[in-house]
Amino acid sequence: IRLGGSKMSKSKGNLVAPEDILDKQGADALRLAHLQVKPPQEDVDWEDFGIDGCAKFLNRVWRLAVPGSDLTKVVRSGDETEADFNVDRAAHRLVARITDEYDRWSYNTAIAGFMEFTNMLYRYVQEEDGPHAETLDSAVDALLLVMAPAAPHLCAELWELRRGDHVHLEAWPAADPSKLLDDNVTMVVQVNGKVRDRLEVPSDVDEAGAIERALACEKVVAILAGGEPRKVIARPPKLVNVVV
Structure with a gap:
């Protein structure tokens, strides 16, 4: 990591103390910023770290996933619609995509996948009829499970609030191959x-x-x-x- 064009080092005195970041944005935001800025094998400038953006994203995930959120007050049950099926398929595709990207150490594109899926869920919950309760729960669970290695603290707290268990003891999710096919x-x-x-x-x-x-x-x-x-x-x- 470079700061001001030079590699960070104690001898140069160009280090960034993490305490302020941990207090203001949190450890998960700093962790995500490290992962999403560039592929791990490439050098990166500290100025390119989008910590504030990562913190805002995590706040959006919290609002989407926390029980009793104002965002998910209106849900429905009964028969599923085409929109529900699309969200379910997207969740399985997310699991397949993130599994592959973790295996390839492609963490920056995995973070992009989290953000794209979260944006899709926000559109889904804001539809006029509201989201299908089971479909939304399943999709959010999938997001938290695949995000857990990248944002361990947030995902652990949300999983405990939602399921009463520890997310890091859960089995890694498996995508249904039949739901990975395009229509x-x-x-x-x-x-x-x-x-x-x-x-x-x-x-x-x-x-x-x-x-x-x-x-x-x-x-x-x-x-x-x-x-x-x-x-x-x-x-x-x-x-x-x-x-x-």
Whole structure:
């Protein structure tokens, strides 16, 4: 870490005492600032540390997760809506993403993932009908579990308030693979190996469905001119190659 263009060291007397930061913004804010500023293998200037921004983010997480928050007073139960399903899928994708980024020591992008997911949850709880109680609880729990290594004090306190247990004794969450798939994917349509079109298709489209869509697209219909293809090679949902 550099300060004023020079590496921090006792001999140069260019150190930053952490006491004021710990008193004002907290240890977790300082920890997050270290993690999010740059990849760990790169040098960084102290002036680039966004400690205030990290402290504000942690305050947003607290307001979202603490029981009895004014932000989550209005919740609903019963059948889940498309918005609820989207939040649930996003929570599983968050777990998969953060697990991968921790494994790669990509802490700065993991912090960005926390912030993006928190922003999404704020939009969700502010919808006119309010959030679905179980969906919101599950999503917030997922956020706290994957954030715990990066913000251990805040997550431990919130988890104890919410669940009565210690978050650092919980098992690491596992993402449901079925919820990591996009609803739609882009399928490439080729004719004799040359790309002719790209179609949006369901991620679970089968071979027959992929072929049907490929043969129905305008560019393939024009090339076939009423004839039949010699062969169709399908690799759903990514590719269909029409051989004429």
